[in-house]
Amino acid sequence: MSVVALGESLGLLVASRIGRLELVPTMDLGFGGAESNVAIGLARLGVPTTWMGRLGDDALGRLIERQLRAEGVGVATTLDPAAPTALMLKERPAAGASSVVYYRAGSAGSRLAPEHLDLAAIGEARILHVTGITAALGEAPRAALDAAIDAAHAAGALVSFDVNHRSRLWSHAVAAPEYRAIAARADVVFAGEDEAELLTGEREPEAQARALVALGAAQAVVKLGADGALGLVDGELVRQAAFPVHAVDTVGAGDAFVAGYLAELLEGAPLAERLRTAAACGAVACTAPGDWEAAPDRAAIARLLGGGDPVQR
Ligand code: ATP
Structure with missing residues (x-):
């Protein structure tokens, strides 16, 4: 496998209509998780990828494993006989807005520990992708994260770290030093503007990228939503504008962006091309x-970049 993405995947219930959750009569069942979203994005771009994490021995766990395999993602999981797969409920309070409630305390994924890692799979990968969410889940997942990074370093694999701050899981004050410690051990760091400020104290994206590199990562990428992104590698600073699209749901844009960047990194593409493909994936x-459903394959990226007629007959 070229990439191993380590983290927790959760069942996902999405309100089928806009309104207060307690008044919504039906919900659609699916799944999500930042790292498995990245894994799917990579698989769609043709990159052999494994998702690694712990699942409950239950229907949601089976749903996640089936769906990942259906997307062409390898699954390296150990089932927890004593804890359920986590769940999140997504409320849609207004058009274009969403809010998530987690049922993940004590979940199988949050009981991930170093002994559950498939170290051989990490050792064979060219990139290990992790996020700050795993560190937020508790001491055992935090230890697993470090053990996975140790294994990647020992094998000469690159470590990719997307901060993915979740304020519902831990406070800024507790999270920030943990994020800085992980960034110091990573080769590529992705952060949104607010996250970059949390790590570095800087408010301006260029200064943020420089401060992220100063923490120890050779490659820093600041994601700026509809304003695009900025990358800093080996002193070269590249700005990438967002591709204009009619955005209906921006959740998952960051994960698709990371998949696009890593796919091009594996191809040996220069920074500008990595950011261009990443921005196209995010758009x-x-x-x-x-x-993750809208993460593009190469054909969808070509259609966006080609600017062709959106109606195909
Ligand atoms: P999330 O955590 O919701 O997945 P994020 O905050 O990590 O997202 P964003 O900065 O929102 O990441 O989005 C990642 C990239 O996707 C941006 O850098 C940009 O290139 C692209 N993107 C995001 N929103 C838009 C948009 N409205 N139009 C076009 N491109 C977008």
């Missing part, structure tokens, strides 16, 4: 609902 991911 396409905004054009349809779902955390």
Whole structure:
């Protein structure tokens, strides 16, 4: 496998209509998780990828494993006989807005520990992708994260770290030093503007990228939503504008963006091309609902970049 993405995947219930959750009569069942979203994005771009994490021995766990395999993602999981797969409920309070409630305390994924890792799979990968969410889940997942990074370093694999701050899981004050410690051990760091400020104290994206590199990562990428992104590698600073699209659901744009960047990194593409493909992936991911469903394949990227007629007959 070229990439191993380590983290927790959760069942996902999405309100089928806009309104207060307690008044919504039906919900659609799916799944999500930042790392598995990245894994799917990579698989769609043709990159052999494994998702690694712990699942409950239950229907949601089976749903996640089936769906990942259906997307062409390898699954390296150990089932927890004593804890359920986590769940999140997504409320849609207004058009274009969403809010998530987690049922993940004590979940199988949050009981991930170093002994559950498939170290051989990490050792064979060219990139290990992790996020700050795993560190937020508790001491055992935090230890697993470090053990996975140790294994990647020992094997000469690159470590990719997307901060993915979740304020519902831990406070800024507790999270920030943990994020800085992980960034110091990573080769590529992705952060949104607010996250970059949390890590570095800087408010301006260029200064943020420089401060992220100063923490120890050779490659820093600041994601700026509809304003695009900025990358800093080996002193070269590249700005990438967002591709204009009709955005209907921006959740998952960041994960698709990371997949695009890593796919090009594996191809040995220069920074500007990595950011261009990443931005195209992020833009396409905004054009349809779902955390990972709209992540593009190469053909969808070509259609966006080609600017062709959106109606095909
Ligand atoms: P999330 O955590 O919701 O997945 P994020 O905050 O990590 O997202 P964003 O900065 O929102 O990441 O989006 C990642 C990239 O996707 C941006 O850098 C940009 O290139 C692209 N993107 C995001 N929103 C839009 C948009 N409205 N139109 C076009 N491109 C977008």
